[in-house]
Amino acid sequence: KSDGKKTKKEGKDAKLNSEQLLLEEAKELPPVPLSRIWDLQKDNLPLIVIGCLGSLTSGTIQPIFALLYSSIIYTYFNPDDNALRAGINNYVGYFFLLGSCALLAALTRIAIFVGLGEQLTRKLRFLSFQSTLRQTMSFFDDPKNSVGRLTTRLASDATLVKGATGDSLGLMLEGFSSLVTALIIGYTASWRLALILTAIFPLLIAGSVFEFKRFTRQTKTANKSTERGGEILGDAVTAIRTVSAFNLQQDMVALFDDSLIQPLEEGKRRAMIQGIGAGFKQFVLMNAYALTFWSGSEFIKRGELDFKSMMRVFLGFTVASEGIGRITGSMPDNVKAQAAARSIFFLIDSSNEGTDVDPMDDENGTKLDAPISGNIEFRGVSFSYPSHPELKVLKDFSLQIENGQTVALVGESGSGKSTVIQLVQRFYDSSSGDILIDGRSIREFNVTWLRSNMGLVQQEPMLFNDSVQYNIGYGVKSTVKP
Incomplete structure (x- = not known):
């Protein structure tokens, strides 16, 4: 509210x-x-x-x-x-x-x-x-x-x-x-x-x-x-x-x-x-x-x-x-x-129309026919938010998560926990290093297809001014209409 x-x-x-x-x-x-x-x-x-x-x-x-x-x-x-x-x-x-x-x-x-x-x-x-x-x-x-x-x-x-x-x-x-x-x-x-x-x-x-x-x-x-x-x-x-x-x-x-x-x-x-x-x-x-x-x-x-x-x-x-x-x-x-x-x-x-991070582009980038296994790897990732480039949120960060693992990122406020999730979703791109899913860089994937294969529940969820059914299923485009 x-x-x-x-x-x-x-x-x-x-x-x-x-x-x-x-x-x-x-x-x-x-x-x-x-x-x-x-x-x-x-x-x-x-x-x-x-x-x-x-x-x-x-x-x-x-x-x-x-x-x-x-x-x-x-x-x-x-x-x-x-x-x-x-x-x-x-x-x-x-x-x-x-x-x-x-x-x-x-x-x-x-x-x-x-x-x-x-x-x-x-x-x-x-x-x-x-x-x-x-x-x-x-x-x-x-x-x-x-x-x-x-x-x-x-x-x-x-x-x-x-x-x-x-x-x-x-x-x-x-x-x-x-x-x-x-x-x-x-x-x-x-x-x-x-x-x-x-x-x-x-x-x-x-x-x-x-x-x-x-x-x-x-x-x-x-x-x-x-x-x-x-x-x-x-x-x-x-x-x-x-x-x-x-x-x-x-x-x-x-x-x-x-x-x-x-x-x-x-x-x-x-x-x-x-x-x-x-x-x-x-x-x-x-x-x-x-x-x-x-x-x-x-x-x-x-x-x-x-x-x-x-x-x-x-x-x-x-x-x-x-x-x-x-x-x-x-x-x-x-x-x-x-x-x-x-x-x-x-x-x-200034929009991203025609770029590899255009969320409305369904053609640019790779889409896998086989389902994603879920192996995620961070290789020497460094990142600063564009609004504060002088502050390093992640510096040479590496992490490997295997399919089926349950992983919790624990740390004080501002340590980069949410940043890790946002980088996987390609809300931002890392300054250096790379992030791989099933052994392939996430930069290769079509960003719309990539995000459609993820489920995310945020700490402070935002609700649209609509029915409960719509808010639960708005990510399923074929079944829920606004």
Whole structure:
């Protein structure tokens, strides 16, 4: 039960900090080209093309709406009632048609990209879990590969990767299409006024980039303090009997409260940065609107512009700024997607697939037709755990066990008793020397076949969350199903 509680605790802690940890850990991992993520989607290329077309079409809806809106306003200045009625009726039809196109375009973008994103998540979770089970025991000895971290890669990281190819991509394409279409409309109406307003765009982009970078930096800093709080919480729950026995509840609460101070301060800073960034962008927009009407009035006085064209530029600029917002708003999702991809593909690439210790490889290595007799021999075996290579657990160890013998390994804690069993199972390979079964090196045998010929009852058995029958017979693949 204690192992089960620890697993749940680590999983919750890791999920709490997963996105904060992600950017920090990704720096230490090799970059993943975007093409590798797209390779997982290559079977869906026709759907991706349709989704991109839907996104680009959806991006043109708002600029076209701005164009129609500026025109319908000008129609109301017509003093002829019949002409006014006819003009309005025409625009009503245009708006209905535009709404129908918006419905189809949005449906296409969301249905395809969200669906493909979920498919990608499923593939990555499958590959991650498969690669996790293919790792050597030394992989799990590394604290970075705790149960919580590995659970997070399956639960959160795989979901974040779809930000590079899922709906976030659709939103970026939509924003790009909206920006380009709005600029075309604005420059067509009045290139002079549009050029003046285009000079404002770098300020909007700078505000978004500043907000994003500062927010990312503050998130990384907040991670360390949040992680400390998770450790205190986990330790207190795991050792609740000890905490209760020594009346340490108040002390643990005080420690946990102290650990929350820094995250609180970092949260306030993030809120301030977000407020400054959002306020700055609104300030720039409002001043851009003021500049539009002031400059437009000057051009109108000189006869270089009419009211309808000025409104087209104004509304086009408004839509273009929204397009910039969609593009910059997708930046955090793309950064998280790249970081998550590094984590997942590093796990996949570090698996033992295709090696002689791949537990899912049923072909590599020797399988004996005759049953194993059970003669085991250690010849000058030396071994150190990969996590502590400086500590020799076994040094020039030799032992011979004949078929039918009952052998007990007796020694103090840390003397290598369990290590001997793990070496026979090829959970680890010895640094030097060799281990033989029936006169043949265990390195020659197929590792899956080798382990299937062994029976092991551990000192602290782990039970799967299933029936007693399943837990007794899960090693017999032909008779017991999970």
